[in-house]
Amino acid sequence: MSSEVPDPTDIDAQSVEPVRIEDEMEQSYIDYAMSVIAGRALPDVRDGLKPVHRRILYAMNEMGITSNTSHRKCSSIVGETMGDYHPHGDRAIYDALVRMAQDFSMRYPLVDSQGNFGSMDGDPAAAMRYTEARMDSIAEELLEDLEKDTVDFSSNYDDRLQEPDVLPAAFPNLLVNGSSGIAVGMSTNIPPHNLGEVIDATIALIEDPEITVEGLMEHVKGPDFPTGANIVGRDAIYSAYATGRGRLRVRAEFEIEEWKNDRERIVITELPYQTNKARMVERIAEDVNDGEIEGISDLRDESDRDGVRVVVELKRGANTEVVKNRLLETHLERTFGVINLALVDGQPQVLTLKETLEEYVSHRREVVRRRSEYDLNEAEERAHILEGRLRALENVESVVELIRNSEDRSAAKTGLREEFDFSERQADHIVRMQLGSLTSMESTEIEEEYEEVQAEIEHLEAILGSEERLLEVITDELRAIKDEYDDDRRTSIVEDHGTVTHEDLIPEEDVFVVMTEDDYVKRMPIDSFDPQRRGGKGIIGADVKEDDRVATVFRANTHDYLLCFTNHGQVYQLKTYEIPEMSRTARGKSAVNILDLDKGENITAIVDTDAFEDDEYVTMATRDGYVKRTAGEEFDNILSTGIIAASLEEGDELVDVEVTDGTKDIVVATEGGMTIRFDEDEVRSMGRNARGVGGIKLEGDDAVAGLVATDEADDRALLTVTRNGYGKRTLLSEYRTQSRYGKGLIDIKTNDRNGPVTAVKAVTEDDHLVIMSEDGQIMRTRAGEISTVGRNTMGVTVMDVASDDAVASVDVIPGTSLEPEGDLEADVDVDADAGTEDETEPTIESEDDE
Incomplete structure (x- = not known):
């Protein structure tokens, strides 16, 4: 028997359809892009979750790992999620699980962790076989009423199970915890917010659908990052909320402390969101060693479990304002680019603050409606059964005798339906009743339960029959969530008064700048020379x-921005205050860190940039x-x-x-x-x-x-x-x-x-x-x-x-x-005889030579 594998090229195709390769690649790429956009990278505007986060929470819910149970190994959670709902590799699932547990990544963590789940220093979490987790109580609010047909379900990847398309989400999680992700050709970066502020804004929108973004901002002051810090200026916040895009300046929180020996230190206690603390400290140290930041004598990270504490000790005599603002320019202030992009009906869309809340309210309206319909059906079913039981109790002797005289259970149910006009469900329930439930006390309890169920039916019918009542339910539930989980704002919003730059702290005065041929440079106050x-x-x-010579001297103001033209035909830009101020008798400092001059290159002319006009x-x-x-x-x-x-x-x-x-x-x-x-x-x-x-x-x-x-x-x-x-x-x-x-x-x-x-x-x-x-x-x-x-x-x-x-x-x-001067010094008059004018002038010649 031959063991050769048949050549697939020898098999005749059932059909061949000619396709242009560019058309096929275009369609395939579009399919791939939409799969990434809708299936992985972007959150849904309704519950604020990407599919991987939603599947993790749903898997934990199905496994019974709630906030009231013990922690379970993360490897177990990841395995269940990957095997049943998210077949994209355990690393991606575990990374998503870890992030939901990090209190420096999530404003309100959805996972309660146990073990090493990483740090602000960029340390990774321990392997999933070592860590444990369970749902946090606030995560259960996202899954509340999931079993009441509140959302649509779809088959999982192998059609064995059903998974929710979206979670009921009892609070606006997209804004509360934010989201970030990179899809194909687009990205999202939504900052987290304070739960209480977002809920207040949602209620305000429900009460006044015509409310403006400015009106909503009376409740939502701005993003509220888990790491605290400060947002500089309100204009960028308004732009982000009004357009869905904006650039926020986030500044570290720090204070200046008096220290020993008349020295000061800058203590950093809060960092901008998503800042790697260890890398930031390392880069500050590099800048100090490279001379980019002057005045720092020591740098320590004293952070612990209680919070961030990075200490920057200053040298004696250092200008604290200069050091502080240099740190702000380079390390302590970051830009957070807001892109409020989310899936709306499966399509990516950039949303304003109002549109985001409107989409959430619309989702909750549908959830509460479907839940009310489900509860109404359940209540009506229960009322129907209770009605049958009450009627059976009214005719208890006849009912008992009929059942006893029947040949079997089926005959008993038939007799009950014919004799007492019970429905099939009522007859089946009565046949299954125990004899002890026929007591007078049991009859009283049934009557009370029936009255309660009837009241519940009326309540649910009122909700379903009135949009106003339905919105009241949403509002009441939001207030309950706020009462349970609200906390104080962590991120402050400070006005943008501008930073004090090095230039602001330099006195504005006229100086002489001296440069030598060996590129030594210094500046001296003009007042030093009478x-x-x-x-x-x-x-x-x-x-x-020795062997050096003065090349040029020129006057400038310490705040001038100068164009320095050199003998080599180059031009450089120079800020006068960057030149070190030194005494008359000092040689100066090397200009290598100020102007990148070549050997033998000297400044021959200076132009103040303020001199330029159109x-x-x-x-x-x-x-x-x-x-x-x-x-x-x-x-x-x-x-x-x-x-x-x-x-x-x-x-x-x-x-x-x-x-x-x-x-x-x-x-x-x-x-x-x-x-x-x-x-x-x-x-x-x-x-x-x-x-x-x-x-x-x-x-x-x-x-x-x-x-x-x-x-x-x-x-x-x-x-x-x-x-x-x-x-x-x-x-x-x-x-x-x-x-x-x-x-x-x-x-x-x-x-x-x-x-x-x-x-x-x-x-x-x-x-x-x-x-x-x-x-x-x-x-x-x-x-x-x-x-x-x-x-x-x-x-x-x-x-x-x-x-x-x-x-x-x-x-x-x-x-x-110049100010008025007094008498001149050093009256040394060494006049030479002035010569006479030369009566002859050279011949004038002219030619063009470009």
Whole structure:
């Protein structure tokens, strides 16, 4: 006999139906999606349960594991549920059972547990063979009256048994315990609520079907999480209730305690819902070690069975408000995204608060109606039997004699029906009666029971005959549930007054920011430097280490958000208060955690973001004479690693930046003392990645030193300062407009005495200058101290720099931002003779070079 298995491809098919593969896959995927949506992931709006939770509770009910019985092994419960109702694996069933028992997951746990059922630290529950469970009493309220035909039943997966499609649910469990789940293409995330508040809102809806969401919110203040904590602001709660979607800010509960040695500590006692406490503590520690959070000396988790207690000890002198708000920004506040999605008549639907309660009331109306019909039928059946018994007692002797003379029980029943007009059920009951039930006392009890049953029938008929009476029953039962299980709200709702940020706690003041070529940075109050007369040596402004030099100094406000342009053509965003404040004699701190600068990359220009308005431009000049304009809006989103401001050719560097509005003239100055002035419109607007166009034609090894934006009405002067500390002021009106990319005009003589030009600035007499040397000397003087002369002059001493030192950077403090000053210090006047104007001007040339 052959043992070969027949090839299935050799078997002829009964029929073959051609199907497009895309149609088959589409239909199959839809079938799968609907199966997951309706059969696993989403709760029913009526009882708030997913199928797995409903089947667990029903299996426990069938097993007789109620709140009044002893606990049973969870493996037994899981086995019964999986074998009879939910054939999807024991792991999923046990996980669902565990969650129903966790008091930090469920606002009102439905399962009473015994053993290790996990913790807020993310610890898993023990294996199901070790743990035990039984139904909690509140879960029995969901199953109450299940045996009275209150809900529909369907066959289980193998048609052996029947299971309920939904539970009667004596309270709105969907809102009370919430739900979360991810289906195919949709998800639900419903927060838990306080039982008493939800019941009060349900009753209010029953009494006033036209009530608004605002009216319901007078009862339901907001979600009530099992872990407590605080919801920040009410607007998000209203949005969630009015639309079915919203984003709630949930903030930990904590308090600040005075501690030993004049130190303080932050004690966290409640955490946002679904926060892993152990992971949160671990991440705070990581941030402290990485320097992201400063001021924390120790961190301990002192939580126990009585509640959460995480202690954050602060260093002496630490700013408690800064630490607290930094913790809020990073760890102690979470967003809970509300998606009130549930199954309504088997279809997923996003529901408002009112719609959710309306669906529940509709369900309870049907449950109470069906229960009343069931009870009425039972009462009428009992009344019918009692009527027969009473009639038998009235004719007791004749009835007894008829039964005794009958051949058998069947003949007795027939005789009773014919002789006394009993129904078949009455005759059968009378035949089965014991002789002792014919006493006069028994007759009295039957009459009393009959009267009670008749009253019950009238009551049930009134309920079924009146919608108002039916709703009264629902309301009374809800109030009874509230009286039995209501408790105090755990989650507080606090107004959103905003958090105090680090910036809020920093005094708003003008400061000097100093950066060196080796990327050391610090800030110092401007008040640390009194104005001097020009020609002074200044005072120490930075202790520059050997082989390092000052690269730039600039003025800023501690609350400014600055765009920092570097010689490499990059731009970074900087908050001034993030720069450490240090003394004049300090070297500064490495800028690696503030600006991600490359080696050899230095800041060459600063722009305050407040300077930007609509239709403004960032105008840039490079060392090799290129000029470009880029719309200011392209610098709105600056990455932490910076973005490109200008593409540079090899060897070129970005030198200076100005904010213009399209109507300005641009003055470009070179290290060799040349300047050119041309209309801004000659440089068309271009993107950040562009190189730009020729602005000035350079001769020899000359290079651009800076640029200034001006216009015809500008009465300021052009300040030119050279490397050796000399400078002059010349009215901008003396620099006539030329075509772009010419050689320009002579501005200052750059001989051995002066050295090359270091910086050019537009100033008024009231402005103050901040001049810093490469070795860290800093000097502040009034611009009016420097004489106003013509072009092509030698200039005067501005700062007395040592022979081995040089001017590194010049910045301007606008006179309008200064308080009235007293007498100037250090009256050191080392004027040099001013030269005469050069009567000849270089030839103007122009060509376009993008």
